[in-house]
Amino acid sequence: MTAPSSNTLLRNSHIALPDELEAYLQNNFSGKEISHEPVAVDEPYGAVWAAHLASQGNVFQLLRACYPQLNFPIQDGINKTQEYIDAVLKGKPCTAGYTPVLSQPERVRLQVHASLIGTVPVLIVPDNEDFVRLVQCFLHKNNPMPVPASMGASLLNGLNNWERIHALKRSWLRTNPAETWNQEFSKNVLPNPGLYKDKLILLSTKPYSNVSADRLGLTEAAWAAYSLSIRLEHECAHLYTLRRFGCATNNLHDELIADYIGISKTLGTYRKDWMLAFMGLEAYPAYRKGARLENYLGDTNLTPEGFSQLTTLIKQAIESIARFDTALGPIRSAQDQMSRMDALCTTDLIDIASVKGANNLLQTYQKSAEVMKYNQND
Structure with a gap:
């Protein structure tokens, strides 16, 4: 048979x-469990990035302030160094003086897209090598992991935005004693990820799925x-x-x-x-x-x-x-x-x-x- x-x-x-x-x-x-809450809800990060877009500032300089990992090179094991831990996990200033991770940071574009779930920040990266570096930076903690040629986008969910955290702290300190900030952070900020975590869409401009136009x-x-x-x-x-x-x-x-x-x-x-x-x-x-x-x-x-x-x-x-x-x-x-x-x-x-x-x-x-x-x- x-x-x-x-x-x-x-x-x-x-x-x-x-x-x-x-x-x-x-x-x-x-x-x-399917959520029956309204799907289109503008989270705090949407308004923050819309304000950044309106200011027409230097996109990559802003990104480096928000995400300290962009101040470090792509290097095997760098995420285990004390400098990286202090900057990326603790939000301390990066003083190492490394060359910025991107070779063409001036070409990176920021836009805010009105999606089905609300506004979302989008980074468009025309340089393919820079796109790979950003994927390695955000997904692989600056380690030189291989990125498939057919990969041209990434949804980054839950990124700690240290610029937002520092802004919350500055606002708090204007009306409260400095010594109570750690207590405030643990009690009211940390349990509310929407206050300090971002969703970010990262896009390359290469052919989709590495399929040629021909x-x-x-x-x-x-x-x-x-x-x-x-x-x-x-x-x-x-x-x-x-x-x-x-x-x-x-x-x-x-x-x-x-x-x-x-x-x-x-x-x-x-x-x-x-x-x-x-x-x-x-x-x-x-x-x-x-x-x-x-x-x-x-x-x-x-x-x-x-x-x-x-x-x-x-x-x-x-x-x-x-x-x-x-x-x-x-x-x-x-x-x-x-x-x-x-x-x-x-x-x-x-x-x-x-x-x-x-x-x-x-x-x-x-x-x-x-x-x-x-x-x-x-």
Whole structure:
């Protein structure tokens, strides 16, 4: 008897998958308590960065004041030095005199974007090497960890902003004794991260997913503009799931959702051929080694057969999402976008990839839209 192909297995309701792939495909959004609070809430950091933008000051100089790690070089183990600990973890002045981490800091641009969850600061970094350094700085504590060429954006959540902390202290000291600041900080500041922690979107300007303009049949200028827009909307989608479900993970389920929003918001419709190229599956069943799909496997140790099953599943999920998008048409409103994202989040990836994937999504979308409409009218 001939063994069923991975394609057949994935299309059946009872899908035989290896344990490590089964574990990877667990829905990170399932079982999460969905927040029914208003999604669009401008946190304090939004107003602070909007004020910085209005002042038209030196962007990188401001960043160095907010995030002391930018005053240190990319160097193995530097985060363990006393200078780094004092500056980054304790907010003490950095007196080491290191050369700034970026080679072209004057090209870094700051903007404040009105996202689905409220305003969010965005840093646009045209120099690719500087983008890599910022990722190493913020995500890897200034250690020279490799950054995939296909990575062009990062959502930085929970950054300590020492400029905001120092401003709180200055305000406190104007009307209170200096010796009570530590008590005030422990009692009223530390338990309220919104007072001193930032969310920040970091964007490069290189081609999205390291896919060339030629591969998509576009001019360099058009693809550069599309790439930046897709990246921004993609990261804002992660912000939405973080607000709504308390979850934004480095997983292919999350990435399919975020790319769906990125493409659809940028073009007005979903392009499955673009999505396949972003994942290295444009010549499916062949896989283009080094594509973005690899960035999200973490420590998952898949056999060649398991990886083949995963690529089949991702290909079929993209097909289902394309049919889902065609049925709904262009995103019409914030409520419409939220209902689509909720449907994609709460439907398991393996169900999205099934033959009934588009119908599963549409049914969940309708339920979500009805609940939102009811809550609006309540």
